[in-house]
Amino acid sequence: MTAHTLLRVSQVGKAFGGVQALKDVSMTLNRGEIYGLIGPNGAGKTTLFNCLTGLYVPDSGEFVFDDQPLISSAPDKTVRQGVARTFQNIRLFANMTALENVMVGRHARLRSNIISDILRTPFNRREEQTTEDQALQLMRYVGIAHRAHDLAKHLSYGDQRRLEIARALATQPKLLCLDEPAAGMNANETDGLRQLIEMIRLDGISVLLIEHDVQLVMGLCDRIAVLDYGELICEDIPSVVQKHPRVIEAYLGSGAHA
């Protein structure tokens, strides 16, 4: 593993009953990179995210992040180690305010415990205040500060996506994993999203991006990996990936040859 490798995925496999969702997937992600993960529906992209973030236990293989192995089935530890994510089907805390959603994201970085919460120690008060300030700042960063006190479920679709990103950023990640963040967005919103992702990278956070919007992926990513039926079929820079015969086949279907 070289110094600039942030995440190394080695030989990860995962099956659900008869479905082999991931087959010996290996790849490496460098520091400061925006790394795209594409593939047809059902290719196993989300499953890879779930294994990476500890929500699923992979059947085989391992993840090494920042020179430390990630412990599977301990999502909270993964977050502490610096991996944050969003979900393909937005998963916000619907009945909490947008601000509270982001404050929950700070959870793993706070040091208050139940005793100091009850006693409201000066330390606790200070920490709560900073948490709120930081959360607001993050909301400003993603551009939805004006919705801070609305319930998350009352936000527009695009704002909900942004809120989820703010919540993930609140965990102070080194790597931000976005699962189809542009799904359902119009061209305008997608463009805003592109700018946001670029800004995030400039702030020193690497990005792992699952996306179907080919233009967005090709324009934004430094390198791209392609999954098909759980197998990694190529990993390279966008211009090479675009011309890769197996990628074309996977996207157009084998019928293209007939």
Added chain:
Amino acid sequence: MKMTARFLARLSCPKKDGRMHWWVWALLGILLAVMPWIVAAGFGNTWLRILNFALLYVMLALGLNIVVGFAGLLDMGYIAFYAVGAYLWALLASPQFGLHWPMWAILPLGAGVAGLFGLLLGAPTLKLRGDYLAIVTLGFGEIIRIFLNNLNAPVNITNGPQGISAIDALHFGSVSLARPMDLGIVTIPSLVAFYYVFLMAATAIIGIALRLERSRVGRAWAAIREDEIAAKACGINTRNVKLLAFAMGATFGGVAGGLFAGFQQFVSPESFGLLESVMVLCMVVLGGMGHIPGVIFGALLLTLLPEFFRQVAGPVQQALFGKIYIDPESLRMLLFGLSLVLVMRYRPSGLWPSPQRQREIDDTQRVDAPAAMPVRHQ
């Protein structure tokens, strides 16, 4: 009913910054301080006792609210923790074992042991989905009760169904609350003294609950309630945080149980049946799950209203028809059951839900809800 709820909601945060005016607090304080005297003078000691029980139920409801309302874990055996607190007091301060420990030792111990039982219940049930959790906690409550009922042989620990009597009353040093307290100018009757102690305990518990609600752990509970997977992805150790909810809720129950034993001076397994658990759950849900003022309101309502019926139904029938047709006790329960159904039908989020919840309800009533379709939780 809706109007009242709106009014209550406004009263609970009338200023822009969400704080109450100081005079509201002052008024409330004075009212609570003179309450026992008024009640004793106007309605008699029966009602003062009922008032004291109402305060105990406030503590219980707030404890259960942490588990059910904050963390969203359906606990149907909550009364077991009340039982643990009560029996601990009973065993350590009664002729049963000839022990007479001081209050300062037993109450914290009771809280701790109840909290431990909370962990004991929580640990194996963490992975269970809502309804499975309900039935397991219910079973846990029953197991505790069955043990209390039967641990009189071969070694007599709990004295079985007869229960333990002649328990020491709450006491500060050598001053027992069971006797009137002569302060020179006034004599404080025993029931009034208990009232003040319970009021202090309830206030402390309310304070703790309020602080927990707006804290790191409170947010984590809410997050788990809303979406457990997303909570995990936010770095919350859901297992520990859920256990914390069980333990914390149980602690409140343990304290209330100790106070109950020191008030009643008698405990028996009968006081800790499933119906009691259900009653506390109803207080939480009927009042407004997760909303502390609502839960307090629910506890007071469900203690006072049924008692009112019990006290009034008999004499009223006597006066109207010259004889009692329906036994007041069953009438009380009948109306209780009926009101549960009706309240859920017309105010499914409770009588006094949090202002946030209230807004949602208003929203859904304005926008036409989609055609009726049964919803399964996934």
Added chain:
Amino acid sequence: MDIFLQQIINGVVLGSIYALVALGYTMVYGILGLINFAHGEVVMVGALVAYTVMTALLPTGLPPVLLALLALLVAAPVCMALAWIIERYAYRPLRHAPKLAPLISAIGVSILLQNLAMMIWGRSYHAFPDILPPLHYDIGGAQITLLQVVTILLAAGTMAALAWLIQRTAMGQAMRATAENPAIAALMGVPVNRIITLTFVIGAALAALAGLMVGANYSVAHYYMGFMLGLKAFTAAVLGGIGNITGAMLGGLLLGLIESLGGGYIEDLTGGFLGSNYQDIFAFLVLISVLVFRPGGLMGERVSERA
């Protein structure tokens, strides 16, 4: 006398009754995701109505078997009507309500029914008349009464009929479709509301039969009997994997056996430390241990939540 075999026989009888009641819980849960807390009370009403009919007709001198049949013919429609009312007025308005609202409503109905029953039938235990002649047969050193034989056969027959109804008929298909996904079932033209009502009503008919069986086998009926019975039956349903019909049958049978064997042997097992008054604990201990290792119940699908 072979105690082991005897406990097995007793356990199967008890288990058959649990299974009948558990089916009511599991079918409703499968479709609505609702713990129909009032179901135990429906069993109680069934037993008490059957008791009333039988004692009222006793002076006519009709043969007891016929009395029991007539009792069932009255009790079943009463229970079905009751379940229909409960579903229509206590549950249906709450389909969109927050999750706990239907549960609290169900608890309310349960308390309501218990107290109504207490007003109608009083607080005393009502002894059932003997339905069948007190014949018994010896098998392998144990005894089985005619009543027990009939109970087991009747329960088995009823459950077979139910299984046939659900697996082989159009109505059953509609029920399964609704349980799978009500929204899609509705789109496919399944009258979802009617199917739900039907589910409640069928469950109530089984409950009435179970009520009669409890009354006949344990010869008492009481306004409070539905509570523990309902709890145990629900436990059985969860044990088997709630929402799963076969699971409910299996869970009921298993629970009956465990209780019967456990209750019979607990004193020996614990060296006399715990007596048979701990019998009720078994249900819950078994439940907790099963759920710890198989959170979805014995026959339940393994729940791996999609992230």
